[in-house]
Amino acid sequence: MALIVQKYGGTSVGSAERIKTVAQRVADTHEAGNDVVVVVSAMGQGTDDLIALASDVTPNPYPREMDMLLTAGERISMALCAMAIHDQGVPAMSLTGSQAGILTTSVHGSAEIMDIRAHRVREGLDDGKVVIVAGFQGVDPVAKEITTLGRGGSDATAVALAAALGADVCEIFTDVDGVFTADPRMVDDARKLDEVSYEEMLELAGAGAGVLMARSVEFGRRYKIPIHVRSSFHDGEGTWVKEETMEEAIIRGVAHDSSEAKVTVHGVPDKPGVAADIFEPLAEAGVNVDMIVQNVSIAGVTDISFTVPKASIDRARQIAERLASEIGAVGVDIDTNIAKVSLVGAGMKSELGIASQMFRVLSDRQINIEMISTSPIRISCVVRGTDVEAAVRSLHDGFQPPSSPEEE
């Protein structure tokens, strides 16, 4: 008998039929003698629909009300799931994030979980119930305001709850079979990975692999919760995200991200304090800067380029333009036609020459590299947005991430 947290994403609860399928699986898991906590996302594209509705009402939705609106999506799923599980003859109870004791910071739209006071969840389990918790939301205990955790936040709810409850496993049910060596919609021979380390998964998620929210992997790593990413459409094994993998891969996978844009500040005076002047106000405005490149300076001036989420591009442009005039820079350029491709693998730490091989593969395809960044287990290149498919395919071909034994 185990304590299992199961998270079902939007597609998995996308219709009444799908919800009944989820209920069946939950009931089976419960009847096998396990305690089950279920975390649900909003049905289908429910969150996108609510965002669109809000923007039809106003171009600048008030953040507090936006969270009141968006949390409704998960409440619909949780109540319907509870009803469907009841129908299977299993007692079930749904709880909102705040009822489940998910305490967060106060930032509407991107709050972070600080603590989970899960006594109502535990009481439910002690009463023999399946407890269904609305994903992606919590409450700021100081202001007593409802918050959301950022897009994809139900993953964070699930893994954080698993940690708080001391669960044996957190299962993430989704519409794909697991974590792949590359996006299977782009690369025909992309393969499902049997396992991936927390460290690698964090890098893959940060590099654009959409299957798990990066923050959820951080919880998994911190509290050593094994995460099993698997399909809600069949019973097959998915991908295990855990501390140690059986085989250390040089390249575990290729990730890509087309959601960022590049900002270049031209003709920046090259003197101490200028970078801080640019990036402090961006950080204060909550703009998440990813890659940064500063060119060599010629005649005391230089160019600084950085990438930000396309969703923050208007804010980033305003700030960059204001600063450019304050610090005496020449001007600001925005480029939205970029993409980032990344190679990730823990074995890179002990292998020389991966970066140069990556650059050669891209150059063989006449793909120009515009920016480069690295971590000990990741190399990322910014390329033209229109080159992203060719880049991902040629890197996947060129590096053959492991998975089938003959390649090891």
Ligand code: ASP
């Ligand atoms: N429904 C939210 C979203 O679409 C949270 C989630 O799905 O995890 O971002």
Ligand code: MG
């Ligand atoms: Mg979702």
